Amino acid sequence: MAKNRTSVFSWVWLLIGILYLGLPLLSTLGYSLSPEVRAGNPISFSAYFDVLSDPKFSANLWFSIGAGLLTTVISTMLLVPTTYWVQLRMPYLRSTLELMTLLPIVVPVIVQVFGLLALYRSTFLVNGSGGLYILMIGAYIIWAFPYTYRPISAAFQAINVKVLTEAAQSLGASWITILLRVILPNVWGGVLNSAFITFALALGEFTISSLLAQQTFSMYQFGVKDDIYKPIAFTVISFALTWFFIAVLQQVTKHPSQRNAARTTR
Amino acid sequence: MVAADSKSTVMVTEPRARLLARPAWLNWNWLGVAPFFLFILAFLLLPATSIVRGALVDDNNQFTTQYMLNLFTQVYSTPYVNTIEISIVTAIVGGLLGFLLAWSITVGGLPARIRSAVLSFSGVASQFAGLPLAFALAATLGRSAPITKLLSNVGINLYPSFTIYGVLGICLAYTYFQIPFMVLIMTPALDGLRQEWREAADNLGASRAQYWRLVALPILLPSLLSALALLFSNAFGAYATAAVLVGGGVGGALIISLKVASQFSTDSMTNPHQGYALAFGMILIAGLTILLYSYARGRAEQWRKSGT
Amino acid sequence: MAFLDITDLRKQFGATYAVDTFNLSVQQGEFVSFLGPSGCGKTTTLRMIAGFESPTSGEIMLAGEDVTRIPTNRRQIGMVFQSYALFPNMTVADNIRFGLRVGGQSAQVMKERTAEMLELIHLPEVANRYPHQLSGGQQQRVALARALAIRPRLLLLDEPLSALDAKIRLSLRQEIRAIQRKLGISAIYVTHDQEEALSISDRVVVMNKGRVEQVGTPTEIYNTPQTQFVASFVGTLNLLEGRTVNRADNMISIDGQQLCVERIEPTGDVLSVALRPEAITLHREADDIDALPHNNTLRGTVEDVYFLGSVVRIRTRLRDQFVNADTFNNPHANLPTPGEPVLLNFPLEACRVLV
Numbered sequence: 001m002a003k004n005r006t007s008v009f010s011w012v013w014l015l016i017g018i019l020y021l022g023l024p025l026l027s028t029l030g031y032s033l034s035p036e037v038r039a040g041n042p043i044s045f046s047a048y049f050d051v052l053s054d055p056k057f058s059a060n061l062w063f064s065i066g067a068g069l070l071t072t073v074i075s076t077m078l079l080v081p082t083t084y085w086v087q088l089r090m091p092y093l094r095s096t097l098e099l100m101t102l103l104p105i106v107v108p109v110i111v112q113v114f115g116l117l118a119l120y121r122s123t124f125l126v127n128g129s130g131g132l133y134i135l136m137i138g139a140y141i142i143w144a145f146p147y148t149y150r151p152i153s154a155a156f157q158a159i160n161v162k163v164l165t166e167a168a169q170s171l172g173a174s175w176i177t178i179l180l181r182v183i184l185p186n187v188w189g190g191v192l193n194s195a196f197i198t199f200a201l202a203l204g205e206f207t208i209s210s211l212l213a214q215q216t217f218s219m220y221q222f223g224v225k226d227d228i229y230k231p232i233a234f235t236v237i238s239f240a241l242t243w244f245f246i247a248v249l250q251q252v253t254k255h256p257s258q259r260n261a262a263r264t265t266r
Numbered sequence: 267m268v269a270a271d272s273k274s275t276v277m278v279t280e281p282r283a284r285l286l287a288r289p290a291w292l293n294w295n296w297l298g299v300a301p302f303f304l305f306i307l308a309f310l311l312l313p314a315t316s317i318v319r320g321a322l323v324d325d326n327n328q329f330t331t332q333y334m335l336n337l338f339t340q341v342y343s344t345p346y347v348n349t350i351e352i353s354i355v356t357a358i359v360g361g362l363l364g365f366l367l368a369w370s371i372t373v374g375g376l377p378a379r380i381r382s383a384v385l386s387f388s389g390v391a392s393q394f395a396g397l398p399l400a401f402a403l404a405a406t407l408g409r410s411a412p413i414t415k416l417l418s419n420v421g422i423n424l425y426p427s428f429t430i431y432g433v434l435g436i437c438l439a440y441t442y443f444q445i446p447f448m449v450l451i452m453t454p455a456l457d458g459l460r461q462e463w464r465e466a467a468d469n470l471g472a473s474r475a476q477y478w479r480l481v482a483l484p485i486l487l488p489s490l491l492s493a494l495a496l497l498f499s500n501a502f503g504a505y506a507t508a509a510v511l512v513g514g515g516v517g518g519a520l521i522i523s524l525k526v527a528s529q530f531s532t533d534s535m536t537n538p539h540q541g542y543a544l545a546f547g548m549i550l551i552a553g554l555t556i557l558l559y560s561y562a563r564g565r566a567e568q569w570r571k572s573g574t
Numbered sequence: 575m576a577f578l579d580i581t582d583l584r585k586q587f588g589a590t591y592a593v594d595t596f597n598l599s600v601q602q603g604e605f606v607s608f609l610g611p612s613g614c615g616k617t618t619t620l621r622m623i624a625g626f627e628s629p630t631s632g633e634i635m636l637a638g639e640d641v642t643r644i645p646t647n648r649r650q651i652g653m654v655f656q657s658y659a660l661f662p663n664m665t666v667a668d669n670i671r672f673g674l675r676v677g678g679q680s681a682q683v684m685k686e687r688t689a690e691m692l693e694l695i696h697l698p699e700v701a702n703r704y705p706h707q708l709s710g711g712q713q714q715r716v717a718l719a720r721a722l723a724i725r726p727r728l729l730l731l732d733e734p735l736s737a738l739d740a741k742i743r744l745s746l747r748q749e750i751r752a753i754q755r756k757l758g759i760s761a762i763y764v765t766h767d768q769e770e771a772l773s774i775s776d777r778v779v780v781m782n783k784g785r786v787e788q789v790g791t792p793t794e795i796y797n798t799p800q801t802q803f804v805a806s807f808v809g810t811l812n813l814l815e816g817r818t819v820n821r822a823d824n825m826i827s828i829d830g831q832q833l834c835v836e837r838i839e840p841t842g843d844v845l846s847v848a849l850r851p852e853a854i855t856l857h858r859e860a861d862d863i864d865a866l867p868h869n870n871t872l873r874g875t876v877e878d879v880y881f882l883g884s885v886v887r888i889r890t891r892l893r894d895q896f897v898n899a900d901t902f903n904n905p906h907a908n909l910p911t912p913g914e915p916v917l918l919n920f921p922l923e924a925c926r927v928l929v
Contacts, residue, residue, distance in 0.1 A: 010374030108503025115313025
């Protein structure tokens with residue numbers, strides 16, 4: 001099976017990509033290590049210590065973790081049964097479903113948020129932090145749909161939903177049993193993948209959280225008024241954390257059958 | 267017993283049920299998808315419609331197109347036009363660089379480990395925006411940044427004419443996340459370029475350039491178009507980065523999302539309808555983009571179906 | 575010198591040899607099949623001939639020219655892929671003329687050749703359709719036309735019919751053979767279907783685990799398999815275990831019953847014996863053995879009778895082993911019933927001791 005021979009140009013484009021994308025990160029890293037340059041310390045982790053020991057940092061982090069988990073759970077509970085049901089009983093709705101999950105990519109986030117605020121303006125949802133929290137979770141879920149639906153959809157397309165369901169029904173299983181014991185284990189890779197993505201997105205999101213005045217993880221940097229190095233250190237921490245998270249996701253959910261099987265050779 | 271055939275009429279054999287005759291598509295199946303659609307309704311569709319409604323009525327709840335027509339006046343059309351221009355530019359530039367990077371990790375044959383590193387990095391970098399991105403930009407091309415110093419050592423003096431807190435800065439910043447976004451979108455499409463097509467073209471005597479010109483690029487074209495549509499709306503709807511770089515006041519003339527935000531915050535008491543109209547304008551433009559995207563995707567799907 | 579000479583071709587992937595010491599000479603106009611199970615190296619060998627893989631060592635000579643290191647797009651070899659590989663963005667006509675177009679042919683030549691090819695595959699009406707609008711069989715014929723349009727010196731086919739329905743497979747393989755004969759072009763055909771290989775080839779190369787087991791005409795491969803693998807893979811031969819009784823007199827025994835064979839080559843006591851089912855005739859147990867036409871007779875009990883259409887297969891149990899006997903369907907014949915004792919009678923040469 002012939003693999004693609006590595007072209008020289010590949011390395012060229014990779015280098016250019018690394019330059020454009022990596023350089024700013026390196027510069028940021030450099031900055032974050034230099035709060036004590038004037039004092040004679042060219043490299044200092046003091047900004048990092050300050051950030052990590054700041055109680056607000058961990059408070060915001062836990063807040064986001066909670067919000068992330070909630071978003072993930074609700075999102076999964078919405079997408080998985082619906083995808084299953086559509087594939088099983090209403091295949092004509094598949095493109096509509098896909099379109100719905102793609103709309104958020106196209107509707108700008110601020111429009112979505114202002115729409116929510118406008119629609120629910122006379123309800124409890126807009127008064128007070130609790131209501132806004134609900135709006136935030138809802139907005140998160142919607143905003144993440146394009147990214148979270150795809151792995152689930154791919155996983156469902158890889159299995160024959162109809163046949164599995166009919167086999168289970170002929171053996172006497174109820175709907176709940178079928179969903180939990182037959183379907184879910186077979187799409188688990190996609191579900192896990194989707195869950196990781198949702199969580200990572202929720203952790204890094206700030207437009208929605210800032211507009212709805214919620215103290216999420218990424219809002220931490222806005223709260224720091226006195227020091228410029230702390231937000232910069234935070235930027236590095238946040239990026240590294242998310243990258244680590246997604247790399248773990250790649251490893252954990254690497255299913256041989258889910259690797260891109262477009263190479264139909266032999 | 268009811269035998270349901272989802273495509274044709276429901277065949278019912280009980281006389282009683284005949285009285286309940288209803289169109290074939292309205293059945294209990296909808297219960298299964300109700301939660302999802304209700305959710306979408308509550309958190310996406312209804313908010314969108316309330317914006318549309320707010321844009322088309324005045325304070326007395328009478329239908330009016332005045333606020334929509336106002337969008338064509340200079341104070342409002344300028345940010346639209348500017349944002350569209352910026353979006354197109356960053357979509358094309360980011361799209362091109364992103365395509366080349368995606369190409370190199372797929373067809374270009376870079377090792378698998380580099381491919382996963384690039385993909386995971388792109389997953390993070392495509393969301394890198396707002397204050398962090400502004401920091402990164404300032405750290406790279408700010409007045410006292412190392413790159414700036416490097417360039418001036420080579421004779422290129424960016425300052426004082428250059429500033430990152432303007433259109434150019436926005437473009438540079440947006441391109442930053444457009445590139446990895448393009449990588450994520452195009453990698454599956456490039457993986458879908460079946461090796462047999464390359465081999466068949468090879469076998470029939472085509473050079474590499476001929477293969478790309480006559481086979482690969484035409485096949486990729488729908489995916490490219492749909493990707494560009496996505497990149498465009500990604501830039502068009504972006505808010506946080508621009509908010510940090512240019513701020514509300516001045517920024518409102520440059521970026522439409524800033525204009526909408528400022529309109530809502532300042533005029534929420536006095537002129538909410540104009541804000542709604544501005545938002546509706548954004549929805550319309552986004553809607554056009556998604557139509558283009560869907561059409562292009564449809565064509566891409568069609569070609570992927572041919573052959574086994 | 576043959577038209578295509580392959581000498582000591584080897585392909586190594588890491589520590590394993592996907593193809594080991596492959597030697598073959600193909601004459602001009604010959605139709606050769608590579609036959610074997612998945613992973614036997616037949617496709618890898620084909621791809622080396624096409625140029626998609628480079629051999630680790632060895633030589634490929636085509637019409638006197640060493641093409642071993644020449645890039646694919648200069649070998650003038652036509653290839654038909656298992657998945658058709660038609661360019662989805664082009665019409666049938668554009669697909670067919672692709673090779674001519676990149677070869678710089680004039681519009682006139684392209685037009686005429688395309689029409690000629692469409693006639694050859696009997697599909698002139700689909701010229702302006704797109705691949706996804708055609709059936710699998712039609713797509714494969716277009717792929718064939720596309721490969722032939724450049725008038726290649728050699729035609730390679732990589733399991734071209736595997737993805738098609740059984741009925742289409744039958745008609746299409748005959749059509750491929752007819753076209754190949756008509757054009758007088760040399761062809762190499764890779765398949766795992768032994769019936770396909772035997773029915774349309776001039777010669778068959780049976781491969782297993784990267785090595786050539788046997789090269790011969792279909793008749794030779796089927797009637798005189800040289801190895802156990804060939805015997806078991808090709809056709810429906812009975813593979814039995816026997817023991818040497820008397821090497822000098824070429825006597826062996828199977829399940830305790832003695833038989834005469836042509837030759838006992840391998841040393842050792844335990845033997846592998848191939849027995850052709852269609853050479854066996856069944857007789858009632860009461861029949862006089864000495865009156866039977868052939869020298870060898872085995873006694874057994876009928877296990878089952880399978881009606882396969884034109885052939886009836888009777889499965890008989892000896893002691894521990896089973897033997898299939900094939901007979902042509904005859905509506906008037908009295909078929910034996912399961913449990914009935916029978917005599918299996920067959921000539922000397924129907925029974926081969928394998929290496």
